[in-house]
Amino acid sequence: MASAPQSHRKLRFHILRYNPAKADDEPRIQTYELEEAPGMTLFIALTEIREKQDPSLQFDFVCRAGICGSCGMMINGRPSLACRSVTQSFPDDIWLAPLPVFELIGDLSVNTGKWMRGMSEKLETWVHMKQEELDFKRIEAPMDPALAEEIYELDRCIECGCCVAGCGTARMREDFVGAVALNKIARFRLDPRDDRTDEDFYELVGDDNGVFGCMSLLGCHDVCPKQLPLQTQIAFLRRKMVAQGTKG
Amino acid sequence: MKIVHTDVLVIGGGLAGLRLAIGAKRRGHDAIILSLVPAKRSHSKAAQGGMQASLGNVAKGQGDNEDVHFEDTVRGSDWGADQEVVRMFVNTAPKAVRELAAWGVPWSRVRKGDRTVIINGQKVTITERDEAQGLVAQRDFGGTKKWRTCYAADGTGHAMINAVADQAIADSIPVHERMEALALIHDGNRCYGAVVRDLITGEVSAYVATATAVCTGGAGRVYRTTTNAVICEGIGHALALETGASALGNMEAIQFHPTGIFPAGILVTEGCRGDGGLLKDVDGHRFMPDYEPEKKELASRDVVSRRMEEHIKKGKGHQSRFGTHLWLDITLLGEKHIHTNLREVWDICHYFLGVDPVKEMIPVRPAQHYTMGGVRTDASGQSPTLKGLFSAGEASCWDMHGFNRLGGNSVAETVVAGMIVGESVADYCDAIANAPTVPMGLVREFVEREQAKLAQFTKAGGKEDASVIKGEMQDLMTAKVGIFRTGADLEEAVDKLQKLLVRSRAIGLRSPTLGANPELVTAYRVQRMLKVALTVAYGAAVRTESRGAHFREDHPRRNDAEWLKRTLATWKGESDTLPTLAYEPLDVGRMELPPGWRGYGAKDYLDHPDTPARQQAVEAIRAQHANDRFAMQAALMPYEHLLPPVLRGRNERIDEKF
Numbered sequence: 009m010a011s012a013p014q015s016h017r018k019l020r021f022h023i024l025r026y027n028p029a030k031a032d033d034e035p036r037i038q039t040y041e042l043e044e045a046p047g048m049t050l051f052i053a054l055t056e057i058r059e060k061q062d063p064s065l066q067f068d069f070v071c072r073a074g075i076c077g078s079c080g081m082m083i084n085g086r087p088s089l090a091c092r093s094v095t096q097s098f099p100d101d102i103w104l105a106p107l108p109v110f111e112l113i114g115d116l117s118v119n120t121g122k123w124m125r126g127m128s129e130k131l132e133t134w135v136h137m138k139q140e141e142l143d144f145k146r147i148e149a150p151m152d153p154a155l156a157e158e159i160y161e162l163d164r165c166i167e168c169g170c171c172v173a174g175c176g177t178a179r180m181r182e183d184f185v186g187a188v189a190l191n192k193i194a195r196f197r198l199d200p201r202d203d204r205t206d207e208d209f210y211e212l213v214g215d216d217n218g219v220f221g222c223m224s225l226l227g228c229h230d231v232c233p234k235q236l237p238l239q240t241q242i243a244f245l246r247r248k249m250v251a252q253g254t255k256g
Numbered sequence: 257m258k259i260v261h262t263d264v265l266v267i268g269g270g271l272a273g274l275r276l277a278i279g280a281k282r283r284g285h286d287a288i289i290l291s292l293v294p295a296k297r298s299h300s301k302a303a304q305g306g307m308q309a310s311l312g313n314v315a316k317g318q319g320d321n322e323d324v325h326f327e328d329t330v331r332g333s334d335w336g337a338d339q340e341v342v343r344m345f346v347n348t349a350p351k352a353v354r355e356l357a358a359w360g361v362p363w364s365r366v367r368k369g370d371r372t373v374i375i376n377g378q379k380v381t382i383t384e385r386d387e388a389q390g391l392v393a394q395r396d397f398g399g400t401k402k403w404r405t406c407y408a409a410d411g412t413g414h415a416m417i418n419a420v421a422d423q424a425i426a427d428s429i430p431v432h433e434r435m436e437a438l439a440l441i442h443d444g445n446r447c448y449g450a451v452v453r454d455l456i457t458g459e460v461s462a463y464v465a466t467a468t469a470v471c472t473g474g475a476g477r478v479y480r481t482t483t484n485a486v487i488c489e490g491i492g493h494a495l496a497l498e499t500g501a502s503a504l505g506n507m508e509a510i511q512f513h514p515t516g517i518f519p520a521g522i523l524v525t526e527g528c529r530g531d532g533g534l535l536k537d538v539d540g541h542r543f544m545p546d547y548e549p550e551k552k553e554l555a556s557r558d559v560v561s562r563r564m565e566e567h568i569k570k571g572k573g574h575q576s577r578f579g580t581h582l583w584l585d586i587t588l589l590g591e592k593h594i595h596t597n598l599r600e601v602w603d604i605c606h607y608f609l610g611v612d613p614v615k616e617m618i619p620v621r622p623a624q625h626y627t628m629g630g631v632r633t634d635a636s637g638q639s640p641t642l643k644g645l646f647s648a649g650e651a652s653c654w655d656m657h658g659f660n661r662l663g664g665n666s667v668a669e670t671v672v673a674g675m676i677v678g679e680s681v682a683d684y685c686d687a688i689a690n691a692p693t694v695p696m697g698l699v700r701e702f703v704e705r706e707q708a709k710l711a712q713f714t715k716a717g718g719k720e721d722a723s724v725i726k727g728e729m730q731d732l733m734t735a736k737v738g739i740f741r742t743g744a745d746l747e748e749a750v751d752k753l754q755k756l757l758v759r760s761r762a763i764g765l766r767s768p769t770l771g772a773n774p775e776l777v778t779a780y781r782v783q784r785m786l787k788v789a790l791t792v793a794y795g796a797a798v799r800t801e802s803r804g805a806h807f808r809e810d811h812p813r814r815n816d817a818e819w820l821k822r823t824l825a826t827w828k829g830e831s832d833t834l835p836t837l838a839y840e841p842l843d844v845g846r847m848e849l850p851p852g853w854r855g856y857g858a859k860d861y862l863d864h865p866d867t868p869a870r871q872q873a874v875e876a877i878r879a880q881h882a883n884d885r886f887a888m889q890a891a892l893m894p895y896e897h898l899l900p901p902v903l904r905g906r907n908e909r910i911d912e913k914f
């Protein structure tokens with residue numbers, strides 16, 4: 009496939025490098041030059057830089073198909089998935105930095121996994137069932153097909169962290185749960201298999217670290233790579249929580 | 257030396273590992289899961305199309321049951337599967353879907369009444385029954401007689417792993433993320449856990465456990481063109497192989513998926529064809545009916561992939577700047593269907609190809625997709641040769657897939673095997689005899705050995721480049737150990753892989769640090785990957801027949817007389833450059849479905865000498881129990897005793913009410 013090189017663009021990748029594990033390391037911008045290839049994604053480009061130019065460069069890719077949410081990073085200032093960002097859509101200079109808010113592992117790699125697990129534990133993001141003893145030999149409980157689709161819609165979150173990185177509140181308030189969490193609460197609230205009531209959800213998100221911390225800046229909504237309806241969900245949840253709060 | 261103790265060490269946080277850990281934990285045993293990445297980012301996430309389970313809710317699934325699912329799976333495997341295991345699997349799959357439904361998976365549901373679908377290029381109206389309203393829906397998939405594949409739009413694996421990973425959090429099961437198992441600790445008879453490296457700090461520690469389960473997924477990245485995630489490097493396979501005691505089964509059985517997008521190899525689901533999409537050539541001609549008049553685009557994957565490559569060889573491929581490909585046409589499904597049921601496909605086409613599949617055809621060509629082979633286990637999921645070592649999911653050779661697995665049977669296997677093997681692991685831990693008497697000297701020895709190997713890379717000043725060796729291996733595997741195989745190609749591959757393995761022992765690093773260091777990771781993994789690649793290539797070179805996905809141009813017939821047996825590969829000595837192969841015969845005399853024609857693909861095969869007698873015996877039993885399928889099955893091949901008691905029992909359906 010190595011066809012004769014045509015006149016491809018020379019791209020310059022300016023990457024924020026920092027390895028917190030190294031005692032004497034300082035954050036710095038390092039620039040790598042790379043010839044663009046047709047159909048090149050940031051996954052292809054960064055892999056090539058690591059293989060050919062700098063084996064120490066840290067970043068995370070897993071599915072490289074926009075499905076797993078591993079490769080969120082700041083691309084020219086905007087939180088996005090690197091694997092499905094094609095270089096063609098950028099100018100010659102591409103600036104890459106790790107997602108803010110999350111713990112930095114090194115260079116472009118951040119610990120979203122740890123953050124998400126903490127959020128899940130705190131907000132109990134699983135279906136809370138009353139009767140534990142279900143008999144799975146029996147036909148399953150029916151569900152309205154439209155409702156199943158609605159739940160799936162919110163379940164499409166890939167926990168990439170872009171919404172948190174794009175959120176004004178999250179940057180100021182360390183304990184803010186973020187759109188990812190509020191979307192999950194909206195998802196479980198919708199799910200008839202979850203026995204929790206609005207009272208329970210209010211306990212979880214009825215404060216300034218939860219749904220009342222959102223300043224409606226729409227950052228999350230704009231950057232969500234799965235186009236989840238985050239703003240509508242948060243607004244809806246806030247109305248429900250206000251109603252619950254005033255109930256007492 | 258840091259040592260972590262647990263009852264159950266689960267290596268792998270994909271669907272199989274998560275479900276297994278939940279099972280063991282619910283039986284009162286502490287479990288720790290290790291994963292290279294956060295659990296939800298495991299490759300199970302990428303499964304799009306669905307999960308097979310014979311619920312029979314949709315009209316086109318009516319009449320489906322365990323028997324039909326069993327036959328489809330055995331035929332799909334080209335009789336390579338362990339039929340008792342297939343029985344255990346098909347009987348548990350409906351329970352697994354229902355459990356997942358209770359855990360919150362938003363399965364797509366049946367809408368009663370008329371709906372229009374595309375079958376064989378034509379619009380057809382199907383009427384769903386009133387009683388089915390709101391039950392879990394099924395779609396069509398390759399190699400199945402009934403519509404059996406349950407799905408959540410085209411994000412099935414995503415929705416499944418969300419629910420299962422969340423249950424694991426609910427059950428307080430720790431997932432130690434970014435932790436890589438480097439070696440199993442064992443004394444040749446029994447496994448005591450693993451040596452583990454922290455990918456963030458580089459620290460090496462020991463995880464000591466009563467039971468250890470390898471649930472590390474596939475090995476697709478030994479190939480260049482693959483649908484697999486970049487972490488599917490077969491390290492779990494290598495862990496078992498390097499013990500010298502546990503074997504890998506049927507590693508030459510590698511599946512190629514017909515529709516990897518070209519050239520990136522990212523998958524678009526079989527659901528595209530299941531829902532009515534067509535394969536077309538350079539002339540826009542739908543060519544599959546020419547080759548497979550009966551199943552057309554929906555023959556099993558091995559057959560469709562071969563037919564596509566055959567058609568390309570005839571000059572019917574489309575030439576692009578990257579090479580030759582064919583087309584997948586889903587435009588006939590319409591905008592609404594694509595935007596609701598094939599959204600991930602739309603996303604992938606949009607972002608990676610700049611193609612709108614509502615209006616344009618998708619460039620596709622077969623790509624490596626699935627590793628049928630794996631850690632050989634018995635029906636309970638335990639290694640028959642290394643006590644305390646278990647395996648489940650794609651990493652295992654439990655053996656329900658034989659030489660070709662059906663679409664939708666894999667995510668089904670992960671949860672079903674997780675349920676079954678989770679119980680086995682708990683039983684093993686319960687048995688007093690297994691109370692860990694851990695030889696701490698051995699643990700220390702294993703940790704020090706791995707530390708020394710790592711230090712070797714940074715100190716010895718080797719001159720070989722790990723990523724160059726890796727690239728050569730991947731190119732070789734794709735070029736020589738692919739869809740069409742010949743003795744000459746395979747021998748060349750084996751020879752070159754051995755040389756690469758020798759070279760890999762002299763890898764040096766440009767950035768020689770032991771902490772977080774991607775180059776070091778590539779270095780130690782590529783040595784292991786080469787061993788795994790050699791089990792594939794060498795197994796394929798020796799197997800002089802064609803079966804399922806293993807196709808030899810120089811031996812195009814399935815040969816039951818000589819090859820109705822499972823390959824077992826072990827790695828005997830550190831300095832060896834080849835695995836040692838042994839063979840485990842499959843007993844025709846006990847098969848519920850004796851070998852025959854699959855119903856698609858070549859009709860040409862050599863019978864096993866025992867087949868005619870078994871066929872006769874089977875027919876007699878069938879005649880005797882003609883009106884009771886359960887009695888018939890029990891007389892043909894009893895298997896229920898192999899299932900954990902909690903998972904036994906029939907499955908209710910609309911047409912089989914309790």
Ligand SMILES: Cc1cc2nc3c(=O)[nH]c(=O)nc-3n(C[C@H](O)[C@H](O)[C@H](O)COP(=O)(O)OP(=O)(O)OC[C@H]3O[C@@H](n4cnc5c(N)ncnc54)[C@H](O)[C@@H]3O)c2cc1C
Binds near residue numbers: 270299435438472
């Ligand atoms: C693109 C794609 C689409 C698919 N679609 C379908 C489908 O529609 N239907 C279907 O039935 N099947 C499908 N499959 C197959 C199916 O998804 C996989 O076979 C299945 O999900 C594998 O699950 P698993 O739990 O065995 O492994 P995985 O989900 O791959 O998980 C492996 C785990 O092991 C961990 N791991 C690996 N090595 C180590 C190590 N050394 N130390 C510690 N941890 C380690 C990883 O971090 C990961 O957590 C698809 C596969 C692909 C590639």
